[in-house]
Amino acid sequence: MDILNASILIVDDQETNVQLLEQFLNEAGFTRVSSTMKPQEVGVLHRKHPFDLILLDLQMPDMDGFQVMSELQCNDTDGYLPVIVLTAQPNHKLRALQAGAKDFISKPFDLVEVKTRIHNMLEVRLLYKKLENYNRELEQTVLERTAELRESEARFRSLTELASDWYWEQDELGHFSKVSGPVLEMLGVQNTALSKDATPEQTATWNEKEREQLRSTIEARQPFIDFVFSRNNADGTVQQFRVSGEPMFNQNARFVGYRGIGVECTPAKKLTAN
Numbered sequence: 043m044d045i046l047n048a049s050i051l052i053v054d055d056q057e058t059n060v061q062l063l064e065q066f067l068n069e070a071g072f073t074r075v076s077s078t079m080k081p082q083e084v085g086v087l088h089r090k091h092p093f094d095l096i097l098l099d100l101q102m103p104d105m106d107g108f109q110v111m112s113e114l115q116c117n118d119t120d121g122y123l124p125v126i127v128l129t130a131q132p133n134h135k136l137r138a139l140q141a142g143a144k145d146f147i148s149k150p151f152d153l154v155e156v157k158t159r160i161h162n163m164l165e166v167r168l169l170y171k172k173l174e175n176y177n178r179e180l181e182q183t184v185l186e187r188t189a190e191l192r193e194s195e196a197r198f199r200s201l202t203e204l205a206s207d208w209y210w211e212q213d214e215l216g217h218f219s220k221v222s223g224p225v226l227e228m229l230g231v232q233n234t235a236l237s238k239d240a241t242p243e244q245t246a247t248w249n250e251k252e253r254e255q256l257r258s259t260i261e262a263r264q265p266f267i268d269f270v271f272s273r274n275n276a277d278g279t280v281q282q283f284r285v286s287g288e289p290m291f292n293q294n295a296r297f298v299g300y301r302g303i304g305v306e307c308t309p310a311k312k313l314t315a316n
Contacts, residue, residue, distance in 0.1 A: 045161065045164045045165065045168060046070075046071045046072055046073060047073055047074060048072065048074065048094040048095060048164050048167070048168075049074040049076075049091065049092075049093045049094050049095075050067060050072060050074065050075045050076070050093065050094065050095045050096075050097065050160075051076055051077065051078070051084070051087060051088070051093045051095070051096045051097070052064060052067075052075070052076070052077035052078075052097045053077070053078055053079075053081055053084055053096060053097065053098045053099055053102075053107075053110065054077075054079065054097075054099040054102070054128060055079050055081070055099065055102040055103060056079075056099070057079065059099070059128070059149075059151075060077045060079060062151065063077075063097060063151075063156070064077060066153055066156065066157075067160075070157060081102050081104070081105040081106070081107070081109070081110050082104070082105055084096070084098075084110050084113070084114065085110070085113045085114060085117055088114060088117070089117055093124060094124055094164060094167050094171075095124050095125075095126065095160065095163055095164055095167065096114075096124055096125045096126070097126055097128060097147070097160075098110060098111070098125050098126070098127050098128060098143070099127075099128045099129070100127050100128065100129045100131070100134055100138060101129065101130070101131070107127055107128075107129075107138070108137070108138070108141055111123065111125060111138075111141045111142050111143065112141070114142075115142055122167075122170055123142040123143070123144065124144065124163070124167055125142065125143045125144060126143065126144060126145045126146060126147055126159060126160065126163055127143045127145075127146045127147070128146075128147050128149060129146060129147075129148065129149060130148070130149035130150070132148075144163060144166070145159050145162075145163055146159075147159055207304055207305045207306055208221060208222060208303070208304050208305075209221070209222045209301075209302075209303055210222075210287075210300075210301065210302055210303070210304065211290075211299060211300065211301045211302075212260070212299045212300040212301075213298070213299045214297055214298050214299050216260070216261075219299065220301075247273045247274045247275060247276070248271070248272075248273045248274075249271055249272050249273065249274075252270075252271035252272065253271060255269075256269055256271060256285070260287070260300055263289045263297055264289070265287065265288040265289065266285075266286060266287055266302075267286045268284050268285075268286055269284065269285050269286070270282055270283070270284050270307065271283055271285070281306060282306070282307050283304055283305065283306055283307060284304065284305050284306075284307040285302055285303065285304040285305075286302050286303055286304075287300050287301060287302025287303075288300065288301065288302065
C-alpha cells in the first residue's frame with residue numbers, strides 16, 4: 043500500500059473542520075479521502091470498506107468519539123484500530139488512548155502536526171498490513187507443506203508396505219514406537235524381540251550373536267542394509283529375516299530414533315540333527 047493511496051475517513055460534526063482536513067489531505071496528495079458528519083455511520087462504513095485511517099472527533103452530539111471507538115472494537119476483525127482522535131480537551135487524550143486510539147491531534151489544528159501524525163500513523167499501518175499479509179501467506183505455506191508431507195508420508199508407507207513385510211520405528215531409547223504390517227502377527231514376531239528391554243524368554247529363539255550385532259549397529263547410530271538374522275521356532279523350523287534401517291535426527295541434529303523395513307527372506311525350514 044502506497045501511503046498516498048491510503049483510505050482515510052474524516053469524522054467530525056463541524057463542517058468547517060471537515061472541509062479544512064479534506065482540503066489539506068487533498069493538497070498533500072492523498073487520493074482516497076472521504077468524510078461523514080454522522081458518527082452513527084462510521085461502524086457501517088468501516089465494515090463495508092475498512093479504512094487505513096479514521097480521523098475521529100471526540101466531542102459530537104448523539105454519539106461521541108468514545109462510543110464510536112467502542113463500536114469499532116466490537117466489530118474489529120484484525121485487532122488493529124486505525125484511529126487518530128481530534129480533540130480540544132487535553133484531559134481527553136489519555137482516555138482516548140486507553141479506549142484504543144493510536145494517536146491524537148489537538149484542536150485548533152496545527153497543519154504541520156496533522157501531516158506528521160498522519161504520515162507516522164500510516165507508516166505503522168502499512169507495516170502492520172505487510173506483517174498481516176506475510177503471516178497469512180506463511181500460514182498458507184505451512185498448511186500446503188503439511189499436506190505435502192502427509193501425502194509424501196502416505197506414499198512412503200504404501201511403498202514400504204509393497205516392498206517389505208513390515209515397517210518399524212524406534213525412539214531414542216530403543217523402544218519400538220511403530221511397527222506396521224500383518225506379517226508380524228502371522229509370524230508371531232514380537233515388537234520387543236529386538237528391543238534393548240527384551241527379556242530372556244522373548245529372545246530365547248533368536249540368534250543371540252546376530253541380535254547383539256544388530257543392536258550394536260543401532261547403538262552406534264549407523265545405518266544398515268539387508269542385515270540378515272534368524273530365529274529357531276518351537277516346531278524345529280528356522281526362519282531368516284532381512285532388515286534395513288537408518289537413524290533419524292531432528293532439525294537440531296539430535297538423534298531421535300531409528301526407522302526401517304523388514305522382510306522374511308527365506309521359507310521356514312526344519313532343523314536337521316547332525
